[in-house]
Amino acid sequence: MRTIQRSTPVSAVLAHGDAAAVVRSIAPEVLDSPMVVELADFPSAAILGLILGDDDPRISQIMEGVAEFEDLSPRPAVEAPIAAAPDYESGAVPRGSARVEASRGAGANRRTEIVLHGPSHGNPFVDVELTVTFRTVGKDITVGGFYDGNGTYRARFLPPSAGRWSFTTTSNARSLDGIHGTISVSESDARGPVRAVDGGHFAYADGTAYVPVGTTAYAWTHQDEALQEQTLRSLAQAPFNKIRMGLFPKSFMFNANEPERFVFPRAEGGGWDTTRFDPEYFAALETRLDQLAALGVEADLILFHPYDRWGFATLGPTADDRYVAYVTRRLAAFPHVWWSMANEYDLLTTKGREDWDRLARLVRSNDPYGHPLSIHNWVEVFDYSVDWATHCSIQSGDYTIGKSIARWKRAWDKPVIVDESGYEGDIDQGWGNLPAEEMVRRFWDATLHGGYLTHGETYYSEDDVLWWSKGGTLQGDSLPRLAFLRQIIDASPTGRLDPLPSDWDFPSGGADGYIVTYYGGHRPRYRDVRIPEGRTATIEVLDTWKMTIEPLPGDHTGQVRVELPARPYIAIRVVLAPES
Known part of the structure; x- marks a missing residue:
């Protein structure tokens, strides 16, 4: 029997008559709180903390009292993985017979790709496995290929150095197996992927310091074309060099619109066909990624989040694995990509620590370039001692955020980005009505304690277009002040501001x-x-x-x-x- 745990949705606790009676006997005010309705699908212990206060001992009493009852909340279906078919093509198909195209004009630290024109019968998204190994003197890099529809397969490569690189394909599809070729990679001025360095900092692959001054627009690529273009124009005038954004759309306040395309195509009879992907969705996303790169903006891609009405938060482990592998293979060669396993991971009630470890290692195994990788919390700060996390991505509205950053850096010896510290704006939510002065103060406090902060903006608009989610037009007074902060940082001889011995105050x-x-x-x-x-x-x-x-x-x-x-x-x- 699966019993009620801290991560069980509060709705499942209160729907169980005996469990609800326990809550009523210990803290009857919980049942009167609007949060048990508004946040019904979120973890019960976290919601109790919001209602009663994190340090209220009654939270432990309630959780101990309900732990003997069955958790009746729905769970994702567990489906068997689909293995690549060893007999996908018959022995009559000549090995290595697929037509191949290699990009010309490849440059070091710039994305290039091998395109193979091969079979399309069955479901190549799951029936075909393809890898390509690139070799130069003293170095081998193996990348996973992916199916892009209409008989087209791609294997993308981010060469770390100039020179002559040979390649060899491996596949269960005979026509795609054993193809050989070479690409010539020239020197370039590209700085390469950002990586965590020196315990608390970031730098591009060429060693240039990178100081993230980021922003958040979760669902900007799920809006209409005109709004996406406006977002890019705003970013071109803004001081930001990183943006947090989701691959799945968002369902939350001010987010009721239905996107045109999704990661997966619709299944016959409704729902999603998680054994296939929508190449047009990814082509549109990749156009936006290239436009961000042209602006010098890193793309911090959020793989999962809980604000969902489509079922993407509860696909189940097999579909999750398939999705993560495909996305990583498809996008890892973009130099400016970061990976965020989840926004507010602790609200995703059907995933536990073992799931995050498995999925993060899947990212690592499909990303040979070591892009930044982290995970982001709602209430419970993640344990960033895990080897797969390159940096800390934390939500905390603590007024003395700088001191918390110093503590987290001591604990994990990794860069700390507070990706949510509240939003400059004027909506009715406490997290979304910070004055600009406070947003700027938090940035300075974080910076001088050796950390980094991420901007967000939530000014009310009757058309529900708030920058924090949909992008559009930036209007906050913090923007020029953050540009001024970047000016002060850039003037440092190291291009960074490290904590220095300070007075007590x-x-x-x-x-x-x-x-x-x-x-x-x-x-x-x-x-x-x-x-x-x-x-x-x-x-x-x-x-x-x-x-x-x-x-x-x-x-x-x-x-x-x-x-x-x-x-x-x-x-x-x-x-x-x-x-x-």
Whole structure:
């Protein structure tokens, strides 16, 4: 018998008469809360935490009391995987007889591909397995191929270096097996994929520092063409170099529209045919990915999320595996792709830790380039000690977010991105009505503690087009201030701001000889600054809201009293002269 657990939907707990009686006897106010209706499909322990408070001991009492009852919530059907057919083509088909095309003009760290024109009978999405091994002196890279409809198979390659690369295909389809060829890869100025480096940072493959200043537009590629184009125009004028976005559409407040295309085609009689994929959906997505690349924006692709009315959150493990493998094979050669296993993983009640481990390892096995990979929480922060997670992707609306970032970095020694810290906007949800001043303050606080923050915007619109989900037009006052922050970061000799030894009350960050101290919402009238003995420095007062830089005349030594304007959001920048 499957018993009620912390992850059991609250609706399933309250639908069980005896379990509901336990809740009523311990915390009767739970039954009167509108959240048990609005969030009925979400995990019971998390909803209890929202209603009663995370530290209320009655949560444990309730969960212990209902644990003896059967969990009657529906579970995804378990279907057997479909193995590639060993006799997909008869022995009469000549081995390696498929026509092959290799892209010309390949460049290092730029996507290229091998296109094979082969068989289309049966269901090649599951009946055919194809891999291609690329070789150059001292290096082999094997990539998984995928079926793209109409008898077309593709194997995409992201060559890490210039030179002559040979390739060999392997397939259960005789016509696709044992094909040999070469591609010539030239040098290029492409920086390559972003990777986690040095415990707490990111860099492109060529070693250039990458500092994420991202935004969120979950369902922007599920909107009409005109709105998608407007989103791209907005991004072109914005300070962002990363965007979080979902492969599945979203069903939530302000998200009632039906997309034109989906990952899967419709099945006969309704539902989805999860044994096939929609090439037109992916072609449209890839066009948008290329447009993001042209803007210098990394695409943080969310593979699963709980805000669903189509059934994509409960496909079952076999369909999940098939989907993850196909998506990874198809998109891993895009240099600017990141993988997010889930947005708010702890709301996906039919997946446990073992499922996330299995799916993440499936991403890893189909992505030979090591793109950034993480998973994102709602309430319960994930344990990022797992070897597959390259960085931490965290939701936390903590006002003192910088101190939390410092703690998480110590715990996991990985880069920390707070991908949700609240949204600048004015809707009726507490998470979606931060003032711009607070959004900017959190960015500075996170940055000087060695972490990264992701922007979001939720200004109400009668047409339900809010940037946080659908994209469109950015209007928030934080945007130019975040561009100003990027200017201060870029001026560092390392292109980053690392945490530096700080006074007890305010954080400092920077690099050797480049020191920025931020005073947040406080409003000091002056601050004493100490220049190291034997050094001289320039000193500037930064107004992070007005975006001004006011230098103190001259060079400075010893202890300097810096007069400040006694208003919030001020910083001081000290730049030491080189040692003679």
